[in-house]
Amino acid sequence: MEDSQIVDLYWRKDANAIKESDAKYGAYCYAIADNILQNSEDSEECVNDTWLHAWNAMPPQKPSKLRLFLAKITRNLSFNRFNARSAQKRGSGEIVFVLDELTECIAHAESAEQEYEVKELEQCIRLFVRALPQRERNVFVRRYFYTEPVAAIAKRYNLTESNTLAILSRTRKKLKTHLTREGFFSEQL
């Protein structure tokens, strides 16, 4: 079924919307959740929650790209579930490394307490990613949006793992510089 037809089902509050979403994007959303949670039960629950959230979101929302709309819902839900786990249960899944890597982009502890608007940060990230060269952008998005393991990214783009790591490192440094220039952190003296 076409995305537009599935969205119409949501708008008409037809229960088949969920069945069709699951059939078309269930595996896709599960992969996103599992990258973060590394647990099949939790991941399945997040996927099921995704349909509920989509049901509540449409209307009024009418996404043109349903797959990515659902991906973002799943990603948020999965991450919230990850955070809700106790520290011991968070384990060593890919998300732990991803968060660790993103810590490098936050200049230094003293300046990270500055107030900022969430929307401003989102806009900053959005524009930063858009301005990246295509290869760097794709690798960066696979890692920090999709939380894909480095080996999977390397395989996807036929890169070596060390090359992929180098691209990520370089781009994180650019992001840190960008966030500093945008005023999210104080300039280091």
Place this chain on the structure above:
Amino acid sequence: MNSCDLYLAFNAIDDDILEQSEYEVRTVSFWARHHLLKRCVAACLAVVIVFTGLMSVEACRKKVIDVITQIFPGAISFLYSTDVEPKYTVVPEVDLTYIPAGFDLTESKETENRTYILYENDNTQFFEFRQSLLLPTGSAVSLIDTENTEEEHFYIGADEAVAYIGSAQQMVLWTHENIRCRVYGNIGIDELKKIASAVVIKEPAAADKLLVCYAESDGGNATIVPDYFPNEIDRDYENLAGTEMYSSGKLTFSVNWDAEELIVGENYYERTSPDSVMIHQETYTLLPNADGNFELKVIYKNPGEEEKAIYFIQGESGKYLMKLVFKGDEEHEVINLPKDLGQVKSYSYDLDYDGIPETVELVTHSEEVSQSVWFELQVKKADGTILWKDEAYTAHSGYNSLFVCKLDGKDYLLQYYPTMYQGSCNYGYQLFSFDAQGNVLVHREASISFDINWDYWLNEEFDAESVADFMDEVNGLLATSKLLLSTDSALADIDPEHPQDIPWWLLDETYCAGYIYDGSKSLRENLLALGKIVNEG
């Protein structure tokens, strides 16, 4: 803000950006056996085009090039790479033995890795020939507009070629050993095929510049036996494809140029990721052993599987040749200290203008514990007391370059610092002398800041004029100077007796697409040409 906030902010990425990341890249070998007929190439994201296996199985097995093909609407991208021993390590001489009547050579450029030749006639017709070197550590890309284009497969000698036939322009692509070749123009496909078929690629000359590396490991995964690294790969070690070895081991390098020493950069990390905490960093010199080879032995001091040491080897040009990663759990040891440890080089210049020359001495120091090497320039009075001194280290933050400059009959010290951190540049100099107490008297100084991250959208325009003004000024002073001391890798190639600086990023043709340094033009003209490309896109 914490990393979780940052992670969640990625949800704002636009859908088209997320979508673009979802393609995959397929590798297709030249010896695949699918047939591709002469036909119109339609835009189709789902189809992977495979180069035809028209040759015999035996001929196919001899192919060494992998081609990664991506299909976009209206275009095809081919990424060429190879992982076999290269026949050519510099781009070979080539003869275009057939030139259609009425065409004259209008442009010809050659570097170690590329050749470009352009012919034109008086009727706006042209054809160009390009060849690119493919090495195990690099790759080349061709992007072809395939809208309304026919394609045809044929042979140039034993090499499989493909012709793309458009109404306005045409192209012939083929590879010969590890050379990627292309003829492109608007003179019709029959003429281009004749030109391509008549290209004679000469056999490689002897003694291409190479670093050949052999490795032994007492753990697993000693895979560098042998491996080849051409003289110039990249300026930034992060861009080097690293070769990993597990556990401690010994590397032996041989080079086929007259190298009295190799510069080794050593970074030691607490974790196995290259982005982890660096706990040790130094640069030192390797001298050859009795056989003329260089040996590097790595044994770890602090056992633990979460440790990694990364070595960068600098080549003749001063650029990084090789990146080696060791993961191990044994004691760390460094060998091959410089033989000139403790030697002093001495000069005489009158730098305080009292009529009595001072002795300027370059002293090399070595730390016994860390075995790191650093340098000191001392200006001593006639009675042996030190009037002034300055230090220089081989680590990036300790770079220092000092020259003695003669201007209007007087001696000065000239300190020049072409500093760069991650593309953010701050170039400057100071021309100074001393008073009787050794206080520095600055006679002239200048500096300029600019950024060479051309693709960073927040960057201001590159002010090529100002950079050219600064470089003319500093090179004017260097022209009457001699090098006393430099640990700056950016000046590794500078002539000590007749120093002049051409910024390395200007000479690196991979740094800015569409710009190649023109040795027949001045530094200023080259900077302005680069500025035009960078600012106008």
